[in-house]
Structure formats: C-alpha cells, structure tokens
Amino acid sequence: MTTCEHILQAQDPPPRTPEGCEECLAEGGRWVHLRRCLSCGHIGCCDSSPGKHATAHFHQTSDPVVASFEPGEDWRWCYVDNVIG
Template sequence: MICQHLKESGDPAPLSAYEDGCPQCVAGGFDDWVHLRTCLTCGLTACCDSSPRRHMSAHHAESGHPVMRSFEPGETWRWCFDDELLG
C-alpha cells in the first residue's frame, strides 16, 4: 500500500553532503548519529530515530513535512510519518 504523501513526494537535492553528517548534531558538537534521512519536502538532512537526538522526527513534528527518505548510500526507501508507511 502506498499513501498519497508517498505518491506525491518530491526528491529535492539534499541540503548537506553525506560526509558532513547530521548538521544539527555537528552544530551541537555531537558525532554519534547512526544514519541520515532527507526530508522530501525541503531537502533537510538529519539523523534517524536510532540516533540519540532523532532530528528527522523532530523536523517532522515541527514542520509537518510528511515524507523522508534514507540518505544512506545505496538505499532508496522512503517513510511517511503521517501514515506510518514505507514506500
């Protein structure tokens, strides 16, 4: 099953390079993020829910942007926060 958010999600260029890590963690002096995700509404790259600060989930809570994708090399899956569906 695919929700409307996943069907309509774009794929903007990420706002940071993979090597840079999670911009919010780096700004706070942390380097312990696990994986990176990219918001498909605005291109923000942030750390995943397995990371201590869960910046991508916080971004969704603050912005309401519904879909993110994995920013890990070789991964193309997407996640809709609103409908809790993998796409």
C-alpha cells in the same frame, strides 16, 4: 511495500547538508543513520541516533516524507500514514 498519497507526491530536493545531520553537525553530535526530508532537503538523523533529528524536523514542520540518505538504500517513510514506500 504500501504507498500513500504523501509518498506518491513527494519531491526530490537536494540535500541541504550532504555531509551529515544538520543539527548533529551544529552541536557536535553523532548519528547512526541519516534521513532526507523530501519537502525541503533537511538531513536529519534516525530514531536510533541520540538526537532523533529527522523525527524532530517532522514535528516542527509537518513535512510528511523522508527518504533514507544511506548509500545503497532506496526507501521512503511517511510519518503521517506510518508507511514505507
């Protein structure tokens, strides 16, 4: 795995909606996998989900790093540098 400064400096905020994607829950949508923003704790759905809310959150906020919010997965993704860490 490659690491970038964004991943090295990422925080560990609590999830804002531990039950699922914030936008999908509000809209009655569905998701495939979940991602947690490591700047603010936003929970969004992955790009395989219809809403792609994790990436939309990055475009709205510029928060650079998400982590998988799936049980048993322990990885982070930097949108700015396009690397996994």
